[in-house]
Amino acid sequence: MSVLVLNEVSYRYEGTKKAVLKDISLSFDNGKVYTIVGKSGSGKSTLLSLIAGLDVCGTGEILYGGSDLKKLDRDNYRAKSIGVIFQSFNLLTNATAVENIVLSMHISGRKEKDKKMFAYELLEKVGIDKETADRKILKLSGGEQQRVGIARALSHNPDVIIADEPTGNLDRDTEEDVLNIFTSLAHEENKCVIIVTHSKKVTSIADEVWGMHAGRLLAVEQKAQ
Amino acid sequence: MYILQNAFRNILRNRGRNMLIGAIVFVIIIASVVALMINNTADGVIDDYKDRFAAEVSLVPDMQKLREQLMEESTDGSVRMTRPIIPAEQYIVFGESDYLQGSIYTAAVGVNNDDLTAVDGHLGGGTNRRGGSMGGGGSFQPTLFLMKLLGNEFDDFTDGLREIAEGRMPENENEAIVSTDLAELNELSIGDTLTFESELLDDEGEPHEIEYTITIVGTYYDATDEYAEGIQQNAFTNRRNEILTGYDTVVSAFIPDHSGIDINATYFLENPDYLEAFAEEVYGKGLDSIFDVTTDEASYNKIVGPVEGLKSISLTFMIIVLIFGGTIIALLSSIAIRERKYEIGVLRAMGMKKQQVAFGLWSEMLLITCFCLVVGIGAGMMVAQPVTDMLLEHQIEAAEASVSQTSGPMIMGMGAVPANSDAEPLENIDISLGLITILQIIGIALVLASLAGIVSISKITKYEPIKILMERN
Ligand SMILES: Nc1ncnc2c1ncn2[C@@H]1O[C@H](COP(=O)(O)OP(=O)(O)OP(=O)(O)O)[C@@H](O)[C@H]1O
Ligand SMILES: [Mg+2]
Numbered sequence: 226m227s228v229l230v231l232n233e234v235s236y237r238y239e240g241t242k243k244a245v246l247k248d249i250s251l252s253f254d255n256g257k258v259y260t261i262v263g264k265s266g267s268g269k270s271t272l273l274s275l276i277a278g279l280d281v282c283g284t285g286e287i288l289y290g291g292s293d294l295k296k297l298d299r300d301n302y303r304a305k306s307i308g309v310i311f312q313s314f315n316l317l318t319n320a321t322a323v324e325n326i327v328l329s330m331h332i333s334g335r336k337e338k339d340k341k342m343f344a345y346e347l348l349e350k351v352g353i354d355k356e357t358a359d360r361k362i363l364k365l366s367g368g369e370q371q372r373v374g375i376a377r378a379l380s381h382n383p384d385v386i387i388a389d390e391p392t393g394n395l396d397r398d399t400e401e402d403v404l405n406i407f408t409s410l411a412h413e414e415n416k417c418v419i420i421v422t423h424s425k426k427v428t429s430i431a432d433e434v435w436g437m438h439a440g441r442l443l444a445v446e447q448k449a450q
Numbered sequence: 451m452y453i454l455q456n457a458f459r460n461i462l463r464n465r466g467r468n469m470l471i472g473a474i475v476f477v478i479i480i481a482s483v484v485a486l487m488i489n490n491t492a493d494g495v496i497d498d499y500k501d502r503f504a505a506e507v508s509l510v511p512d513m514q515k516l517r518e519q520l521m522e523e524s525t526d527g528s529v530r531m532t533r534p535i536i537p538a539e540q541y542i543v544f545g546e547s548d549y550l551q552g553s554i555y556t557a558a559v560g561v562n563n564d565d566l567t568a569v570d571g572h573l574g575g576g577t578n579r580r581g582g583s584m585g586g587g588g589s590f591q592p593t594l595f596l597m598k599l600l601g602n603e604f605d606d607f608t609d610g611l612r613e614i615a616e617g618r619m620p621e622n623e624n625e626a627i628v629s630t631d632l633a634e635l636n637e638l639s640i641g642d643t644l645t646f647e648s649e650l651l652d653d654e655g656e657p658h659e660i661e662y663t664i665t666i667v668g669t670y671y672d673a674t675d676e677y678a679e680g681i682q683q684n685a686f687t688n689r690r691n692e693i694l695t696g697y698d699t700v701v702s703a704f705i706p707d708h709s710g711i712d713i714n715a716t717y718f719l720e721n722p723d724y725l726e727a728f729a730e731e732v733y734g735k736g737l738d739s740i741f742d743v744t745t746d747e748a749s750y751n752k753i754v755g756p757v758e759g760l761k762s763i764s765l766t767f768m769i770i771v772l773i774f775g776g777t778i779i780a781l782l783s784s785i786a787i788r789e790r791k792y793e794i795g796v797l798r799a800m801g802m803k804k805q806q807v808a809f810g811l812w813s814e815m816l817l818i819t820c821f822c823l824v825v826g827i828g829a830g831m832m833v834a835q836p837v838t839d840m841l842l843e844h845q846i847e848a849a850e851a852s853v854s855q856t857s858g859p860m861i862m863g864m865g866a867v868p869a870n871s872d873a874e875p876l877e878n879i880d881i882s883l884g885l886i887t888i889l890q891i892i893g894i895a896l897v898l899a900s901l902a903g904i905v906s907i908s909k910i911t912k913y914e915p916i917k918i919l920m921e922r923n
Contacts, residue, residue, distance in 0.1 A: 239917070279799060279916035304801025315796050315919055319463040331452035332801050377800075 227252035228384060228417050229276065234285035236271060245271045247440040248285070253385070258411045258418045260428045262445065263437030269421040270312055272437070273387050276419065277309045278302045289385075304333045308378030312389035312421075314370045316362045322348060322373045323358040326380045333381030347376045350406065352399055367394040375403060379410075386410060387419045392427055404430050453806055457813035467789075468818055471782055475822040475898060476829075478775035482894050483830025485768030486887045488838050491880070492761040499754045500722050505551075507717040507728065509536060509544075509741045516740050534740055538713035539706060544732045549724040550717050556602045557700035558712045560595030560686060561646035561662065561693070566636050568596035568685040569629075570676075576686030593649055596685040599626070599662060599693050601700030606674055616640060617668025623702065626695035627668040642666045646693075648703070650710035660703040660710075664695065756845035763841060772894070776901055783815070783902035787909040794910060795918030804910055811910075812903030819899040827883070827891060834881045 229252070236246040245268045253259060263269050275282050278299040287294045289302065303309075316325050326344035330337065337343045348358045351372040362370060371394045378386055386407070392400040408430050410416040420427055428434050436443040461468050511534045538557075545553040560577055568575075575594030604619070606612040615630050617640045628638060638644075643665045649657040672690055677683050685691055704711050719728060722745065729743035737743070787794070797807050 274916050274919075277799070279919070280914055300798075300801050300803045302801070303799060309799065311799075311919070313919075315799060317793060317796055319793075320459070324459070328452070328456060329800050332797075 226254075228255050228290060229253040230288040231276075232286045232288070234272075234275065234282045234287060236268075236275060236280075236282050238271075244283075245440050246275070246282070249440075249442045250285075251435065251442060253417050253419060255384070255417050256411055256415045257432040258407060258420065258430055259433045259435065260420045260422050260431040261435045261437060262422060262428060267437040268440045269437050270389050273309070273389050273419070273421060276385075276387055277307055305381060306384050308381065308383035308386045310371075310374045310378045310386070310388035310391045312393075314362075314374045316370060316373055316377070318362045321359050321361050322353060322365065322369075322376075325362065325373060326377050329377045329380045335381055344376075344380065347380055348373065351376050352402060368396065368399065371395060372399070372403070375406070379406075383416075385417045385419065387421075389421045390423070391420060392422070392424055400424075400426065453810045454813050457810050458817060460810075460814055461817055467782075467786060468814075471779065471786075471815070471902075472818050472822055474775055474778055474782070475819050475895075476826050478771055478779075478898065479822050479826030479891065479895060480830045480833070481771040481775075482768055482891055483827055483883075483887075484834045484837055485764040485771075486890050487830070487834045487881050487883055488764040488841070489761050489768075490884055490887050490890075491838075491882060492757045492764075495757050496754050496761075505719045505722050506746055507719060507725065507743060508746065509715075509732070509737065510744055511740050512742050519740070534738060535709075535712070536737070536741065537709070538701070538704060538711055540736060541713045541715040543735055544737070545715055545717060547717075547728060547731055549719055549721075549728040549731065551720045553715050553717045554602070555697050555701075556600070556714045557697050558601065558603070558714075559599050559648050559700055559703075559710060561597050561599045561648045562593075562595055563597070563644055563646050566597070566632075566644070568688070569631050569635060569690040570683070570685045570688045571596060573684040573688075576682065576684045593657070594686070595648070597632075597646070597691040597693060598686065599646060599648075599664075599695060599700055601695055602697035603692075603694060606672075607670075611672070611674045613671045613673075615669045615671045617666075620667055620695050620699075623696060623699050624662070624664055625667045626664045626693050626699070627670050628666060628693050629672045629690045630669045631672065631690040632693075633666075633669045638666055638669075640666055640668060648710065650703075650705055650708035652708050658705060658708060660705075662699070662703060664693065664699070670694070756842055759845040760838070760841050763845075776898065779898060779902050780905050783811075783905045784909065787811075787906050791913065791918050794913060795915045798913070798915035799919060804907075808903065808907040808910055811906040812899065815899040815902040816896075819895045823892065823895050827888070831883055834883075838881050 231249055231251045234246055234249045235244050237244045249272065261269050261272070274280060275287060275294075278294055278297075281287075281295045281299075289297065289306065294302065316322075317328070320328070323341060323344045326347060327340045330340045330344065335343075345355055345358055349355075353369060353372055353376065357365065357369060362373065365373065371391065375388070375391060378388070388407075391407075392403055395403060404427065407418050407420065411418045411432070420431070422428060434445040436445040516534065541555065545555070560575075562575070575596045577592050577594055607614075607619075614627070617627065620626050632638070643663060646662045646664065648660050648662070650660055651657055674689050676688050676690060678687070678689075681687050700711060701713065717728070719725060725743070725745060732743060733739065794807055797810075798804070802810075
């Protein structure tokens with residue numbers, strides 16, 4: 226069964242006339258990596274925002290586990306069910322990396338006794354050592370911030386992970402590591418991973434690739450499984 | 451719990467802004483501490499004085515009214531004023547009232563003893579009787595007295611003007627003390643028994659002889675002036691000739707409907723608010739309308755006036771500070787929210803609920819406020835006393851200036867006691883911080899913190915995280 230289903234989803238930003246998303250229908254399954262590609266401004270980030278439950282679509286519906294996001298407690302959905310890696314990171318810039326992760330764990334209500342320990346380990350996995358983890362986000366490089374964003378998205382063990390250009394600021398080695406994490410999340414832990422990307426490297430690991438053009442969805446390639 | 455922790459961290463993360471907010475809250479709290487401490491202490495002082503002064507009722511003739519009345523009746527335009535007197539029976543009847551918690555009676559009667567030499571006896575005697583020494587109407591020539599028997603007039607002892615020289619104060623009926631001067635003049639000693647004669651007059655002015663047999667139980671030093679100011683000097687008015695005894699002793703010879711024994715009463719109301727009801731009652735019981743039923747307002751105002759002035763100044767000051775401070779805090783927190791929009795968007799994107807975000811912001815404000823509260827109460831306590839002393843000094847000056855304006859020329863009847871003669875204004879108040887004051891300050895602090903909280907919440911509810919985050923990109 227599909228974990229996420231989009232039915233003819235359309236969206237328009239408040240105060241604008243032009244629809245950014247038009248009649249998008251798509252299903253996402255557990256255990257798969259999806260990538261979405263498309264020109265800048267085609268609506269990829271907007272689509273992810275709706276999937277992330279940051280807003281509700283105009284017409285159409287988005288179903289998570291069969292229930293409409295419009296009717297769901299979206300705060301709870303964001304806190305527990307979904308992990309988002311934002312294009313612009315959206316971390317608490319005044320707080321340290323590890324504080325960002327611990328706060329996210331608190332919000333989702335994770336039961337770990339030693340949340341800080343867990344956070345350090347998670348950051349270690351995406352290549353952030355303890356010294357860096359104790360620095361404020363403001364004092365981290367773009368690539369480091371991106372990795373903290375990835376760690377935060379994974380910190381509460383969500384069902385669905387969505388990532389907006391997650392490797393844009395990473396060097397090749399780290400990109401490789403991060404992609405390995407994504408594929409193992411999908412293939413070993415049966416998560417649904419949705420990635421927006423321009424990178425050929427990233428699309429190469431995808432089970433399904435979709436394209437966006439001016440707010441509409443196009444099928445690009447389907448990997449034979 | 452983690453929200454509180456996060457709030458605490460946020461305070462340290464944004465030190466600059468929080469120090470500014472803290473400074474404003476600190477000023478508000480100090481101002482409130484000082485104002486409330488003054489206010490509550492002043493309240494206590496005022497209540498205390500109200501109980502003591504406003505509860506003390508006297509029946510005072512309105513001399514102005516009397517003069518007007520006599521002028522109307524007068525045929526030749528000349529007026530001879532005598533101080534009206536309340537019959538002794540009436541004083542006692544008035545005292546039997548449910549509005550009173552008690553009454554203090556004093557009594558006085560002129561007496562003679564042919565075997566004794568009065569101090570200044572060569573100046574002759576006198577009388578306090580109606581018509582008095584002025585000669586009176588008719589052919590009757592009143593008896594003049596050389597000495598006075600005073601019942602329950604011991605105020606000079608508490609004021610330190612008189613002091614027991616030998617023996618003790620009178621305790622039982624027919625015991626009395628005499629001045630050392632009178633004792634020396636007549637070689638009186640403790641244990642001597644003396645008989646004094648006096649007379650009471652009935653309605654027609656017919657005299658009725660009475661007698662007092664008194665045992666001397668002590669003598670007193672007298673530091674009072676021999677003669678009250680402006681009074682005719684004779685043996686009767688010389689204060690060394692006052693024989694002091696109990697009220698019961700003096701009234702033991704009392705005969706209804708006869709004059710001669712002067713009774714005076716001070717009534718104490720259960721509650722100052724009963725004044726009007728009590729006045730109505732005594733007029734109903736036959737008090738002449740020429741008498742006013744009053745509390746000693748002049749003394750009360752002189753004493754309490756400065757404290758009341760102090761109180762209203764401190765309250766006004768506090769209200770101004772609260773309004774200004776509150777406005778600044780509301781503005782600051784609304785600016786702070788705009789500044790922290792992104793942070794709020796991130797928290798909301800991470801799944802934090804609106805209430806939780808608001809609670810976090812409110813907690814930050816609350817923590818800052820609590821810190822300021824502790825420091826502010828301490829600092830406020832230190833500055834409260836000097837501030838009070840300074841303000842009170844101004845108030846007393848103002849009060850004294852206004853008293854000397856209003857007291858002007860006063861019509862003084864015979865023996866009328868000028869009001870506020872010995873009322874001293876309160877020159878210092880010991881300011882203290884009571885539990886109620888602390889609770890009030892905590893209340894104010896909570897309201898301040900919540901004000902900021904409400905501003906934050908009303909802003910947050912307008913933001914959807916997608917807008918906040920997308921606007922930034
Ligand atoms: N807050 C907003 N209000 C109005 N219009 C917006 C807002 N955010 C984005 N848009 C518009 O919506 C369209 C889609 O934007 P979106 O960010 O989804 O593009 P994108 O595909 O993610 O582009 P990129 O590859 O550059 O990230 C764009 O035309 C953009 O100008
Ligand atoms: Mg984008």
